Each structure stands twice: as C-alpha cells, then as structure tokens.
Amino acid sequence: MAILFTNIKQLLTFAGDNAPRAGAAMRETGLVKNAAVLVEGAVIAAAGPRAAVSRHPLAKKARVVEVNGVCLPGFVDSHTHAVFAEPRLKDFSMRAAGASYPEIKAAGGGIVSSIGAVRAQAPGAMAAQLAGRAERFLECGTTTAEVKSGYGLNLESELKMLRAVRAAAGLTPLEMLPTLLAAHSVPPEFNGDAQRYLDYVMAEILPKAASQKLAVFADIFCEKGYFTPGQTAAYLKEAARLGLKPKVHSEQLSNYGGTRAGAAAGAVSADHADHVYAEDIAAMRKAGTIATLLPASNFYLGLTKYPPAREIISEGVPVALATDFNPGTCPCWNMQFVLAAACTHCAMTPEEAVCAATVNGAWALGIGDRVGAAVPGRQADLAFFDAGDYRELCYYFGANQCMMTVKKGKMVYRRRGKA
Numbered sequence: 001m002a003i004l005f006t007n008i009k010q011l012l013t014f015a016g017d018n019a020p021r022a023g024a025a026m027r028e029t030g031l032v033k034n035a036a037v038l039v040e041g042a043v044i045a046a047a048g049p050r051a052a053v054s055r056h057p058l059a060k061k062a063r064v065v066e067v068n069g070v071c072l073p074g075f076v077d078s079h080t081h082a083v084f085a086e087p088r089l090k091d092f093s094m095r096a097a098g099a100s101y102p103e104i105k106a107a108g109g110g111i112v113s114s115i116g117a118v119r120a121q122a123p124g125a126m127a128a129q130l131a132g133r134a135e136r137f138l139e140c141g142t143t144t145a146e147v148k149s150g151y152g153l154n155l156e157s158e159l160k161m162l163r164a165v166r167a168a169a170g171l172t173p174l175e176m177l178p179t180l181l182a183a184h185s186v187p188p189e190f191n192g193d194a195q196r197y198l199d200y201v202m203a204e205i206l207p208k209a210a211s212q213k214l215a216v217f218a219d220i221f222c223e224k225g226y227f228t229p230g231q232t233a234a235y236l237k238e239a240a241r242l243g244l245k246p247k248v249h250s251e252q253l254s255n256y257g258g259t260r261a262g263a264a265a266g267a268v269s270a271d272h273a274d275h276v277y278a279e280d281i282a283a284m285r286k287a288g289t290i291a292t293l294l295p296a297s298n299f300y301l302g303l304t305k306y307p308p309a310r311e312i313i314s315e316g317v318p319v320a321l322a323t324d325f326n327p328g329t330c331p332c333w334n335m336q337f338v339l340a341a342a343c344t345h346c347a348m349t350p351e352e353a354v355c356a357a358t359v360n361g362a363w364a365l366g367i368g369d370r371v372g373a374a375v376p377g378r379q380a381d382l383a384f385f386d387a388g389d390y391r392e393l394c395y396y397f398g399a400n401q402c403m404m405t406v407k408k409g410k411m412v413y414r415r416r417g418k419a
C-alpha cells in the first residue's frame with residue numbers, strides 16, 4: 001500500500017542535476033513548504049506541494065502519515081569505521097589529559113591498539129555488534145552508510161570485517177557499503193616496515209577482497225608514519241585495476257600529498273582535507289574527486305584547525321560531510337552533530353551542509369542516481385525531524401531531532417510517543 005507523508009512543514013528535495021553538487025548549486029535545496037511525499041513500494045512516487053501530491057492517483061488509497069515536521073532525504077554517511085570490537089577509552093583519557101593523536105600513537109594507542117580485540121572477535125559477534133550500531137544510525141536519520149575495515153590488518157581479520165558488513169546487512173535495514181582499508185596502519189608484526197606490509201596487502205588481501213566481491217571501495221591512510229603518497233598511488237592504482245573504487249584518507253594531520261595521489265588515481269573521494277592547499281583542491285577539481293569533510297573528528301580531537309570548506313566550495317569541488325564514526329578520532333554516529341560542526345567550524349551554510357550530508361554523500365559512494373534526493377523515481381529513503389525549519393538541524397546540537405526514518409519505503413524507526 002502506498003504511504004502519503006503529509007503536513008510536512010518543510011521538505012528539502014534537492015531536485016536538480018543528476019550529478020554531485022558544486023559551488024552555488026550546493027545551496028539549492030529544492031525547498032517546498034507545506035509539502036507531502038508519496039511513497040509506493042520502495043520508491044518515491046511524488047514529492048512537492050501538499051495540494052499537488054494529494055491529487056496523485058495513488059494518494060487517495062494511500063495510508064496517511066501526518067508529519068508535522070521537516071523532511072529530508074535520509075543522510076548518506078559516506079565515511080565510517082563502524083566495525084570495531086571495543087571503545088578506546090585509554091586513548092580518550094590520554095587525549096582528555098592533553099595528548100595529541102600522534103602522541104597517543106607513540107604511546108602504543110591509536111589504530112593498532114584496536115587490532116587485538118578485532119582479531120579475537122567471533123564473526124557472528126562482530127556482525128551482531130555492527131547491526132546494533134546500525135540501529136543508532138537509523139535513529140538519527142541515516143539511511144545509508146559506508147563501512148570500512150582497517151582494524152584487522154591481516155588477511156583473515158580484514159576479510160572477517162568485510163564479511164561482518166555483509167552479514168550485518170541481513171540484520172538491519174541500514175544500507176551499508178563496504179570498503180577495504182587494509183592500508184590503515186602497519187601492524188606490529190611488520191616492525192614499522194610499511195612497504196613490506198603494503199606488498200603483502202597488495203599480494204594477499206586486495207585481490208581476495210576484490211575477487212570475493214567483499215568490498216566496493218579501497219581506501220588508504222596517507223600520512224607521515226602511515227603510508228606515503230607514492231605507496232598511496234601504487235595501492236589505489238592496483239585497487240582500481242581489480243575493480244575497487246579508490247578512496248583516500250588524506251591531508252588529515254599535515255599536508256603530505258595524499259589528495260593529489262588519490263586524485264591522480266581517480267579517487268571518488270578524498271577524505272578529511274584539513275590541510276589541503278590550492279594545488280590539492282585544483283587536483284580534486286580536475287579529477288572529479290569529491291572532498292569529504294569530517295569535522296566531528298576535528299571536534300573530538302580538540303583541534304582548532306578545521307578543513308577549509310569555503311575555499312573548497314568556491315573552487316568548485318563538491319563537498320560531502322560524513323561522521324568518520326570510529327573508536328579513535330570520532331565516536332559519534334549522529335550526522336546532525338556533523339551538520340552543526342560544519343556550520344559552526346567550517347563556515348558552511350546550513351543549505352550546503354545538508355546538501356553535503358545527503359546528495360553529495362550519495363555521490364561520494366557512487367549511488368547518487370539512486371539515493372540522496374527526495375524526488376520521484378528515487379529510492380524512498382527519508383528522514384523526518386521534529387523541527388519547523390531545516391536550519392534547526394544545524395542550530396541545536398548534541399541532540400537527536402529525528403522522529404522517523406524511512407528506508408526503501410518502510411518505516412524503520414519511529415520515536416516513541418509519535419502516533
């Protein structure tokens with residue numbers, strides 16, 4: 001039966017080109033006041049002014065849901081590390097006492113300190129834990145998330161992480177796209193020999209992840225003490241050859257060259273971009289690489305430097321926003337907090353921020369023609385908020401204003417107390 005979501009105070013459709021949005025187009029939200037959305041099966045049949053949508057032939061027999069709030073396309077969180085066995089509370093205490101991320105790593109914390117528990121975790125427990133976390137994403141209005149491996153750092157455990165993403169997808173309505181991030185850090189058994197580890201990744205892990213179709217993307221952490229731009233270029237080129245779409249963690253802690261290496265390898269997105277310079281931005285624009293900004297991680301690490309969103313947007317590079325949900329630099333799954341951080345610390349407008357969290361997030365995952373906009377023919381992935389104006393999502397922070405989430409036309413979350 002069709003569902004008519006009506007009495008929507010504001011609907012942001014993001015109707016427009018079937019492409020990532022850049023420059024001024026990031027501020028075109030397709031706002032409709034007093035709106036309705038008609039859903040038939042898993043697809044949006046109509047979206048727009050209430051009066052017009054109500055005249056649609058399917059509307060008469062539809063189940064009617066009175067929204068009395070704001071409706072957006074469901075958030076597309078295009079960068080998460082949502083598979084991890086344990087929170088890193090020791091790192092957290094050190095950070096609270098003033099230690100930086102590199103200092104925490106030097107003291108034995110950081111990425112490699114997540115390895116032990118991940119390698120020891122049973123596959124079923126890993127999938128169940130991820131499915132439990134997926135519910136938290138849905139409650140906050142996220143309908144699609146990318147999920148990276150990167151805490152196993154050997155063949156068995158990296159593939160176990162990717163299989164957990166696949167298994168969890170059968171346990172939750174959250175859509176999850178897996179990314180191989182075996183090149184996240186050098187595990188202790190390689191004694192700091194990044195090249196020897198990367199050779200092993202490229203010979204053993206990458207081909208199996210690709211041939212078993214366990215990942216859509218391949219990612220690498222390009223940073224001093226992790227992997228160099230040259231290694232990044234070689235790894236992403238090989239990943240692309242094997243059919244995995246390249247992504248890169250770049251310019252997070254310093255300007256190191258990962259963004260340019262990623263763009264040259266045809267990366268669909270370059271993520272973090274805190275320390276990008278003009279030449280890095282130009283390389284992204286030339287390659288059609290999306291800049292995925294993760295300001296909640298800057299917030300959590302207590303950094304004063306945030307990515308230069310204004311410069312990136314004015315240079316015509318599409319910007320996506322994502323949580324970076326992970327146990328070390330961002331234990332936050334709420335995209336609404338990311339919107340607030342982007343507006344407050346990156347000088348993004350609320351319109352740009354919501355565009356970056358929906359339509360451009362979808363393009364950062366290569367699925368912008370299917371999700372990310374509330375227009376007829378797109379998948380019915382919608383998030384509804386207890387607000388009168390979409391700007392409230394960026395304005396109130398630290399709270400969850402989501403009252404209902406719809407995935408593929410099904411209500412998958414409804415706040416208690418809502419009829």
Ligand code: NIG
Pocket residue numbers: 081110111114221249252297324326327328329
């Ligand atoms: O995106 N920079 C590398 N990876 C993560 C951090 C992962 C961790 O500390 O566990 C990030 O910030």
Ligand code: FE
Pocket residue numbers: 079080081249324326
């Ligand atoms: Fe990350």
